[in-house]
Structures are given as C-alpha cells and as structure tokens.
Amino acid sequence: xxxxxxxxxxxxxxxxxxxxxxxxxxxxxxxxxxxxxxxxxxxxxxxxxxxxxxxxxxxxxxxxxxxxxxxxxxxxxxxxxxxxxxxxxxxxxxxxxxxxxxxxxxxxxxxxxxxxxxxxxxxxxxxxxxxxxxxxxxxxxxxxxxxxxxxxxxxxxxxxxxxxxxxxxxxxxxxxxxxxxxxxxxxxxxxxxxxxxxxxxxxxxxxxxxxxxxxxxxxxxxxxxxxxxxxxxxxxxxxxxxxxxxxxxxxxxxxxxxxxxxxxxxxxxxx
Ligand code: MG
Numbered sequence: 684x685x686x687x688x689x690x691x692x693x694x695x696x697x698x699x700x701x702x703x704x705x706x707x708x709x710x711x712x713x714x715x716x717x718x719x720x721x722x723x724x725x726x727x728x729x730x731x732x733x734x735x736x737x738x739x740x741x742x743x744x745x746x747x748x749x750x751x752x753x754x755x756x757x758x759x760x761x762x763x764x765x766x767x768x769x770x771x772x773x774x775x776x777x778x779x780x781x782x783x784x785x786x787x788x789x790x791x792x793x794x795x796x797x798x799x800x801x802x803x804x805x806x807x808x809x810x811x812x813x814x815x816x817x818x819x820x821x822x823x824x825x826x827x828x829x830x831x832x833x834x835x836x837x838x839x840x841x842x843x844x845x846x847x848x849x850x851x852x853x854x855x856x857x858x859x860x861x862x863x864x865x866x867x868x869x870x871x872x873x874x875x876x877x878x879x880x881x882x883x884x885x886x887x888x889x890x891x892x893x894x895x896x897x898x899x900x901x902x903x904x905x906x907x908x909x910x911x912x913x914x915x916x917x918x919x920x921x922x923x924x925x926x927x928x929x930x931x932x933x934x935x936x937x938x939x940x941x942x943x944x945x946x947x948x949x950x951x952x953x954x
Contacts, residue, residue, distance in 0.1 A: 684748075684749055684752065684760075684765060684773070684774070684792055684794060684803060684872060684873075685773050685774070685863035685864060685865070685866070685907055685909065685936075685938075686863065686864050686865070686866035686873045686877060693875050693896075694867055694874075694875045694876045694896050694899065694902050695867060695869045695870070695874050695875070695903075696899055696900075696901040696902060697869060697901045697902075697903055697942070698901065699901075701800065701869070701901075702901065702903065702942045702949070702951070704797065704798045704799070704800045705800045705801075705802060705868070705869070705903055705940070705942065705951050706942075706949070706951050707797050707798070708745065708795050708796065708797035708798075708800050708801060708802035708951070709802035709804070709940055709950075709951035709952035709953070710802075710952075710953075710954060711739070711740055711743040711745045711795040711797055711802065712740075712793060712794060712795050712802040712803065712804045712940075712952050713804065713952055713953055713954040714739050714743065714954065715735075715736040715739040715740050715764075715793050715795065716736075716791065716793065716804060716806060717954065718735045718736065718738075718739045719732045719735060719736055719764070719791055719793075720806070720808065722735060723783065723789065723808050723810060724783065724810065724811070725782075725783055725784055725785045725810060725811055726782060726783065727782070727783050728777075728778070728779050728780070728781055728782050728783070729764075729766035729768075729775070729777035729778055729781040729783075729789075730777045730778055730779040730781070731779075732764060732766060732777065732791060733762045733763055733764045733766065733777035736763050736764045736791075736793050737750070737762075737763040737764075740763060740793070740795045743795070743797070744797065745795040745796055745797040746795065746796040746797075747763035747793070747794070747795065747796075748793075748794030748795055748796045748801050748802075748803065748872050749762065749763055749764065749765065749792075749793060749794050750762060750763050752872070754923070754924070756923070757923035757924060758923065760774075760776070760924060761776060762776060762777045763793060764777060764791055764792060764793040765777075765790075765791070765792045765793075765805075765924075766781065766789060766790070766791055767789070767790040767792075767925065767926075767936070768781065768783075768787050768788070768789050768790075769787055769788060769933055770927050770928045770931045770932060770933060770934065771790070771925055771926065771927050771934075772790075772860055772863070772909055772911070772917055772926045772927060772928060772934045772936065773790065773792065773805075773860075773863055773909060773926050773936055774792075774924045774925055774926050775790075775924070775925045776922055776924055776925060783810045784810065785810060785811040785812070786810065786811060786812065786813055787809075787810040787813075788807055788808065788809055788810065788813060788817060788820075788821065788933065788935065789807065789808055789810060790805060790806070790807040790934075790935065790936040791805060791806055791807075791808070792804070792805035792936065792938060793805075794872055799870055800869060800870060801868050801869065801870070801871065801872045801940075802868070802940050802951055802952050803868055803872060803905045803938060803940050803952070804905075804938050804939050804940060804952035805907060805936050805937060805938035806825075806936075806937055806938075807821050807824065807825075807935040807936055807937060808821075809821065816912075817933060819855075820857065820910065820912050820933060820934075820935050821935050823851075823852065823855045823857060823910060824852075824857075824908050824910040824935035824936065824937050825935075825937045826851065827848050827851050827852050827880075827908040827910060827937075828848075828906055828907070828908050828937040828938065828939060830847050830848055830851040831844050831845075831847060831848040831865075831878075831880075831906040831908065832906060832939065832941055832948055832950065833847075834847035834848075835898065835906070835941055835943060835948040836898070836943075836946070836947065836948065837898055837899075837900070837943070837945065838897065838898070839897075839898050840895045840896060840897050840898065841876045841877075841878050841894075841895050841896050841898065841904075842882050842895030843895075844878055844898075844906070845878060845879050845880060845881060845882040845895075846881075846882050848880045848881075848906070848908050849880055849881040849882065852880070852908065852910055857910045857911060857912055858910070858911050858914070858915035859880035859881050859908060859909060859910055859911065859915060860880070860909040860911060860915060860917055860926075860934075861879075861881060861915060862917060863909055863917075863926065864877050864878060864879035864880065864907075865877070865878035865879065865880065865904060865905050865906045865907045865938070866878060866904060866905055867902070867903065867904045867905075868903055868904060868905050868940050869903055875894070875896070876894070876896045876902070876904060877893065877894075878904050878905075878906060879893070880907075880908050880909060880910075882895070898943050899943060900943055900944055900945055901942070901943065902942070902943040903940065903941065903942045903943070903951070904940070904941065905938055905939065905940045905941075906938065906939060906941065907936060907937065907938035908936070908937060908938075909934065909935075909936045910934060910935050910936075911928050911932055911933075911934045912932045912933045912934065913928060913930045913931070913932025913933075914928070914929060914930045914932065916928070916929040916930070917929060938952075939951070939952045939953075940952045
C-alpha cells in the first residue's frame with residue numbers, strides 16, 4: 684500500500700533480529716501473492732482474490748496489514764488486499780461485483796503483520812492476453828522497481844533512489860504518480876523515510892518538507908513505482924480509497940519491501 688502523507692519522526696533503523704522477523708512477514712506476503720497469481724483468470728472476482736490472500740496470511744500466523752487500515756476522512760480499508768483494475772492505480776476495494784475480464788490488467792497489493800512487523804508487496808498481472816504495448820508498461824514498471832532496488836546501496840541517499848526510478852520511467856516514455864509514494868516499513872506500515880518515485884526541486888522539497896536521508900544499514904522501506912501510460916494526474920473515487928488516472932490511461936504498480944545492508948539490499952518480500 685502506498686503512502687499519502689508523512690510523519691516526521693525520522694527513519695526507524697532495525698536490528699538484524701528485527702530484519703529477520705520482517706523477512707518472515709515478507710515471505711508470508713509472497714505466499715499470499717503466489718496464491719492469488721494462480722487464481723487470476725477471466726471470471727474471478729476481486730473479492731475471491733481477497734479471501735484467498737487473507738486465508739494464506741492468517742494460516743501463517745500473521746494479520747492482514749491492510750484490513751481496517753485507517754485513513755483521514757475515509758472509512759477504514761475493508762479488505763486484506765487492494766485490487767486495482769486497468770485505469771485504477773492503487774487502493775481499489777475488492778468486491779464480489781468486480782469480475783476480471785480477458786485483456787484486463789490487475790494490480791494486487793497486500794501486506795502482513797508478523798510478530799509485530801509488516802511486509803508489503805504489489806504486482807500487476809495481465810488477465811489472459813494483453814497487447815504488446817500493455818506488456819511493455821508492466822515490464823517497464825517492474826524493471827523500475829529493480830532500478831530502485833539496485834540504487835538502494837550505501838552511500839546513496841533516498842533521493843538518489845527516487846531519481847533513479849523516475850529517470851528510468853521517463854526514459855521509457857511513461858510518468859509516475861506524484862501523490863503516492865514508497866515508504867519506510869517496520870512496526871508500522873508507513874514510516875520514514877518516504878521514498879517517492881520522483882524528487883522535486885530543492886526549493887519545492889523544502890516547501891513540501893521532504894527529507895532525503897542517507898541510507899543506513901537496517902533501514903527498511905517499500906519501493907513501489909506507480910507508472911502511468913498517460914498523464915500523471917490522479918483522482919480519488921467516491922469510495923474515498925480507489926485512485927484512478929484522471930485521463931483514464933492504463934497504469935501499473937510493482938512493490939517490494941527491502942532492507943539496506945553493507946552490500947546489496949535484501950528483498951524481504953520474496954518467497
Ligand atoms: Mg507500500
């Protein structure tokens with residue numbers, strides 16, 4: 684799940700033991716994704732995907748991190764996954780009335796709390812066959828995630844990661860959502876550092892109170908490029924959660940939770 688808004692308490696640095704617990708939380712998230720991936724086909728509802736993810740998470744002794752997640756001026760999130768179809772960017776609410784159709788793309792995001800720590804990951808999938816242009820959007824978005832992961836090494840700052848993602852996406856002719864960002868993950872799903880998929884001018888960053896932190900061993904955050912094929916402007920639907928592209932264009936979303944080390948970062952949300 685992406686962040687919209689920030690706190691200013693600074694990054695929370697985890698011990699090796701805490702990172703090990705987060706790895707277990709991430710593994711459970713990966714299992715939930717595997718179960719959903721196997722189900723994706725025309726005729727399946729997003730409520731069915733939600734139910735299977737919740738079952739996997741609870742069967743592993745974890746708690747769905749998204750269920751009842753609070754948001755200012757909105758009802759708490761009512762499900763264990765967000766399911767966002769086609770022009771829906773993030774935070775779509777699962778429903779038994781949303782049926783996958785051949786040619787759709789669906790972004791599935793889920794999180795688990797295990798022994799007090801959160802894992803958070805998202806993937807976008809084609810439903811059946813999709814045109815090459817759509818396959819390219821998914822490929823570039825997933826690659827942008829890995830560009831961000833590769834940039835997550837000492838002595839970079841978070842801003843370097845943000846700019847690397849944005850540069851890669853722009854080079855491929857797409858743009859990123861401005862309002863929703865990657866974020867620190869730990870005992871809470873959203874904490875510092877905020878890791879957007881772009882970075883504003885110095886003056887604007889100051890005005891927006893965005894802070895670029897030097898990476899530190901034990902820093903844990905979720906990177907989540909949200910890539911839009913058209914104009915990078917979004918609206919929120921009347922359900923107060925679902926974010927859609929303003930111009931109706933397609934969009935994709937890939938996310939992993941990672942931990943910073945002395946060397947390569949560790950992806951915590953792999954199986
Ligand atoms: Mg997230």
